Amino acid sequence: IQSLLNQSQQLLHELQHEYDDPRILQLDFRNELALRRTQATAVLCDAWPGLARQNSPLVEIVLGAQSRVAGYERIKVANHLRDERLALVARAAEPLAIALAEVLANATAYSHPDTDVQVTLQQSGGRGAFLVVDDAGIGMDGDALDRARALLAGPPEVLLTELGDPPQTGFAVVGRLVLQYGFNCHIEDSPFGGMRTILRVPAHLLTVLEDDRSLSALAPKPVRTQASPAVPAPTEQETAPVPQPAGGEAPALPSRRRRAPRPAPARPASVAAPDREQVPRTPEQAGASWAALQQGTLNGRSVAGPPSAPAPDDHDHPDDRDDQGDDQT
Incomplete structure (x- = not known):
């Protein structure tokens, strides 16, 4: 079963380069879920995981x-x-x-x-x-x-x-x-x-x-x-000194007064960019994003060597969500 699913995976990857259809990505992902379940079953039976890295x-x-x-x-x-x-x-x-x-x-x-x-x-x-x-x-x-x-x-x-x-x-x-x-x-x-x-x-x-x-x-x-947060500039926020009280008492905490922020310079209309959140994504863009995610994760697979021997066929395979979890109540 693992061997057949690996062959299906390779074929789906070829189709993704020829056709721009998000349904192919969904098929590839479901094939990946089925491959994970058969791989887990093989491991449970002390078989080799089936991939070499x-x-x-x-x-x-x-x-x-x-x-x-x-x-x-x-x-x-x-x-x-x-x-x-x-x-x-x-x-x-x-x-x-x-x-x-x-x-x-x-x-x-x-x-x-x-x-x-x-x-x-x-x-x-x-x-x-x-x-x-x-x-x-x-x-x-x-x-x-x-x-x-x-x-x-x-x-x-x-x-x-x-x-x-x-x-x-x-x-x-x-x-x-x-x-x-x-x-x-x-x-x-x-x-x-x-x-x-x-x-x-x-x-x-x-x-x-x-x-x-x-x-x-x-x-x-x-x-x-990652870049650390910038420290506020002195022009935005200043500390006003407080006179030392008489009688040897502890000095009071400094108080802060905030200056009005300077207005940002107007951006020329010729270079103004549209708001990304207001631009709807096309199906092609959504498909490209998913393809990018898959390409990145494929770099970690690096399949080499023959797949493991097929695991016994389970004709009553439960729904993926039902068989993913373990004994949580």
Whole structure:
């Protein structure tokens, strides 16, 4: 099944370059969702994930996982890495992408469609890196949380009959990858009201890319490199000194008086640009934006090598939203 879906994916990518039809993009995305489900099933049965990568930037791993999840537009990524070229070694890149996609699928499935899912990338000394996923969903009761933690710990054996009907495999898949590749996953209550899931990548699975390797243009830049807010100029705000009171008392706090701001110079009519928010987007522009997102995430896939053996066909495959989440109530 994985092999057939990979062939369909390649054909859809060729069609996208020949025809400007947003429906082709929607077909490609649904094919990606089906591919993720078959890949997760293979992992649950201790099969090879089916993709081989080179050393891959951590931030591009996040983008690749985001592109595999329904509701990807709700996922907001904050990059707090000290080194933006921090990367996963080849053997751990695809497993981490699969695990993060399952965590994101669970977060989007069990939170309101109008809320965001926050992903934060952090780097911690010699202890590796962390991917923190926060949702504002419905949360989990104590029994469900204990069961989720047991699955995420990577038990040596998982029975499908223990995963519900239809089987909710997300946490079990992450647990298998934790057991095989050595990273760690923990879940707890989130300060945003839902759940917080933390994927910890140990230092021995990390590397730094050479400078000649370009990063995806869609990868968010580290927060530390962003421009800091400008300090108000003295002409806009001044501090008026207050006389020192007699009797040795503590001086009063300085008071501020605000000057009227200078009017901005009028912009010549010849260079005035139209307001972007008032210009409606055409279907072609919307399709181009989606294509740009896909092109960026494809940079993180770097498919090489033959696909894994086909997984058993599941004729009663449940709806994608139903099988994405795990035992949250």
